[in-house]
Amino acid sequence: MTTPSADDARPATAGRASAPGPEPSAPQQPDAPTPSTPEPENPAEVATQAPATTASNGDQPLLRLVDIGKSFGPVRVLTRITLDIPVGQVTAVVGDNGAGKSTLIKTISGIYTQDEGQILWQGRQVHLHSPKDASDLGIATVYQDLALADNLDIVANMFLGHEVVKHFQLDEISMEKTARQTLADLSVVTVRSVRQPVGSLSGGQLQAVAVARAVMRQAKLVILDEPTAALGVTQTRVVLDLIKRLKSQNIAVIVISHNLTDVQSVADRIAVLRLGRLVAVGPTAQYDAESIVDLMTTGTSKRLADVPAEPSGSSSEH
């Protein structure tokens, strides 16, 4: 699945090159691509891009996207997306409708193949041609519809397609134990029994089961598509706690969300997409809700000028 390539070193170099800070110039290496916003309009914006490509040499991000581009026919959906997904952190991808969030996560999860750019998994270039390629690497995507069968119980759903079979029979006992352990590890304590049909669960519990299924298959990166979109206040809290729990287990998390309150409470880093371009990436603390909205809608934010720019992207390095 993973194909080491001669290009391995290049993106790392490019990353370091573009890392140092606020100056609005493109990196100087001849072969290095320009950063995601080719015509930076103000220093603050460029400053926000810096952390996108920061990683020290020995500390590879789990996933690195380099200059990802994708078009559907004449429509350009993604343009030169360069983004790092570090281990043990929650990266929120936000953007208005049509900003390219879905296309981006579908590219990462192997449903689409990018037209341009590279995907590096633990520093090695990989080619994701199918969802199976991605899941073999340890990338698990939990889509909004969760893909659970209401009529089956929690155990059956978590093992669907990967059942444990002993003597031609389903080994219910070992599956049930594993399922219970996984849920317990994620502190999912509100389900009465792992033998109840998922049709009887609440929205937050459903989300938890879907996430637990991903974690159980040794996912290293979990992508959550609008995990709180349909949930009430209490259920949302359950899911946000779950995301924090994933993080503490050293799993990288990407959250796609429209809900900026949720994003700010759970994400370590925010990546803002607008019209297929990455207009800002940085630690969550750097943005307030209004600046994110500004970035999502106009691609820039005057407010950011007031915020002290992150010094040379070093804050996200360790």
Added chain:
Amino acid sequence: MSTDVQEPPPGAADDPDEVASEVALAPPDVIADSLGEYVKIWLSRIRNGDSGALPVIAGLVVIVIYFQARSSLFLSAGNLVNLIGQAAWIVMLGMAEVFVLLLGEIDLSIGYTAAVGGTFTLWLLLPPHPAPWPLAVLVGLAVPAIFSGLEGVIVTRLRLPSFVVTLAGQLLAFGLLLEVMATASPNGGGSIRLYNNVLTDIYAGSLSPLASWIVMAVAVVLVGALFLVRDGSRRRSNLTAPPLSVTVLKIAAIAVAGVVVVLIGNTNRGAGLTVVEGVPWVVPVVVVVIVAWSLLLGRTRFGRYVYAIGGNAEASRRAGINLNRIRVLAFTLCGLTAGIMGIIFASYLGSVSTGVQGGQNVLLGVAAGVIGGVSLFGGRGKMVGAVLGGFIVAVIYNGLELLGLGAAPQNIWTAVVLLAAVTVDTLARRRSTAA
């Protein structure tokens, strides 16, 4: 409540409504820890329309009491054996439909394909040069299995509705029946006789009374041991198991049913000087099929996938399940089970005729499944449901016949029961999707 499996900490995010709906929807086996609580949870599930087998059994009992009150002959041994005979083939068609109903599909062709299979079997058994009966049976099973399997291929490859494909299949199978019969039995006037004693004995022959007791006892002990061992290994692994009292009650109920069947079978039902006693062979034949198909659906990967596809086909596809393979296999098993019915039916009548009501029989099979709690929308129901539903249909036919009433009330009352069952199914589904 003291039933939490994972002991939520106090103040865990749980609003009361949510807990109530969970209690209502989770099977009592997994969350009750006493008999009293089991009953309580079970009652709340009935109110939600998802109740398992007991209401169907209750309905059956009510109908039986009604007929017994109207005619004291109803519960006589002779009539009950007759009833078992009538129920057997309806049950078998019902079990055949369960495979496809669980997928949210239907197979309307099997009433006639079963007759085509039966015709092939009887043709091979014709004197003066009969084939060995196992071979003849094999052909009789293979023909409807392949027929339905091909329907499954058309349904999956061309993505056509199974209702239409198998309706065409029904017409085609009837045509085939006429064609095959004309070749197999040119002078039979559209029917072919059964000339094999082994197959005739499915209905006409019985186990000896002693053998009936022994077979029943062994079967009950095996099932009981299976239940207890399963519960025991769950407890040893620290998993919740149904309360012992519930399991014992279940085993007792099965034992009582077994004893009743044997008592009925062992009562002399002969007229005058002839003694006819013992459980007819058709009973163990049907029981073996019930057990085998229940294990297949409940304990194997194939069965799990059938339920998963019926519940959420897209989720199953994303889980990496080969939907088309499972669907075609389910159709094939539906046809295979119909083949068994064809041979049982041939034994029941002593012949196969082109006058067989293939179109109506298959609908009785579908009715048996739906009355027994198998959802028309897929994903919900069990093999044993088709057995109970088949018995209800058979009791209605048998009882009304005994009362000297004709086809009109038989069909009307079957229609009423079927409509009631579909209503329950639909309401339950609406409630669960609304929740």
